[in-house]
Amino acid sequence: MLDLLAVGEAVVDLISVEETDSLRDARTFRVHVGGSPANIARTVARLGGTAALVARAGDDPFGHLLRAELEGAGVLCDGLVLDPDARTTVIFVSHTRGTPDFLAYRDADFRLAPEQVTEEAVRRARVVHVSAFALSRPPARHAAERALRLGRERGCILSVDPNYSPRLWPDRADAIATLEQALALATLTKPSLDDARRLFGPGLSPEDGVRKFHELGPRVVVLTMGPEGVLVSEKGSIQHIPALPVPVADATGAGDAFWGGFLVALLDGLLLPDCARFAQHVAARKLATVGPLTERIDRHALYAKLGAASG
Numbered sequence: 001m002l003d004l005l006a007v008g009e010a011v012v013d014l015i016s017v018e019e020t021d022s023l024r025d026a027r028t029f030r031v032h033v034g035g036s037p038a039n040i041a042r043t044v045a046r047l048g049g050t051a052a053l054v055a056r057a058g059d060d061p062f063g064h065l066l067r068a069e070l071e072g073a074g075v076l077c078d079g080l081v082l083d084p085d086a087r088t089t090v091i092f093v094s095h096t097r098g099t100p101d102f103l104a105y106r107d108a109d110f111r112l113a114p115e116q117v118t119e120e121a122v123r124r125a126r127v128v129h130v131s132a133f134a135l136s137r138p139p140a141r142h143a144a145e146r147a148l149r150l151g152r153e154r155g156c157i158l159s160v161d162p163n164y165s166p167r168l169w170p171d172r173a174d175a176i177a178t179l180e181q182a183l184a185l186a187t188l189t190k191p192s193l194d195d196a197r198r199l200f201g202p203g204l205s206p207e208d209g210v211r212k213f214h215e216l217g218p219r220v221v222v223l224t225m226g227p228e229g230v231l232v233s234e235k236g237s238i239q240h241i242p243a244l245p246v247p248v249a250d251a252t253g254a255g256d257a258f259w260g261g262f263l264v265a266l267l268d269g270l271l272l273p274d275c276a277r278f279a280q281h282v283a284a285r286k287l288a289t290v291g292p293l294t295e296r297i298d299r300h301a302l303y304a305k306l307g308a309a310s311g
Contacts, residue, residue: 003049005125007147008037008134009109010055011089012062020094023101033069036131039253039292043260045074047299054079056112062088083108097248112140122150127263129159135178136169148185160186162195180216188220190259206231232276241276250290257286257293274308
């Protein structure tokens, strides 16, 4: 059985060495594994869960690097195809404590084919997760939609990350229509407040953002707000979880670390607020380093430390 089947992008993040809010001021970059589904799968594996990734990269040095790093972290990569006719997607990212600036050069990631999502893989999964990055462009969009449909038939927990960016998806009407269809199938979703405002308009209150995502279908909405903490809502019953006071070395991938931790805690039967608190501690460890979470975490020891309760 798989705790998580993540369907979407595995990319190379080139994160600036210089700390800056804008790539215009960056001059030197280091290579890191990136992509929201890949990062979430890696976090689940680092927490002792079983995670598999369905994605597409180039049959090039970067693609082989992605496979080696993810397999080394414990992610099952049978579904990671290295395409000889495409180049691994590369994203330049600013090293910052806030929302990173980025510039994407896409190729292999959006070539993810629907047939890569097999019924066998979905049948084994407890959670199926897809990202807006994958949904933003066919044929990867059709692969993500197939994963959600098969997961719905199988009775899986369905997770959608609505990490919408107009830079990657300039047709906002198409984005909203596509995400509405995906979220109508979803069990739960994790937007950031930035995601909500990009989709529904600037100045949107966090509570209205939660309400709008519920209206699209998910029973559980977890809205992350950076230093303002997290709103956890089940069927509109909202609880605020304050942020942890942690030092921030780099914010890139913190939301992915949070969500990987949340999903693991959910599968272990924790109450939703405790899932969020546990996820915050996982994200805090990622925030302390540049690049993705690399350390293994004894989740049961962390549960005991937090006094988390199962539901």
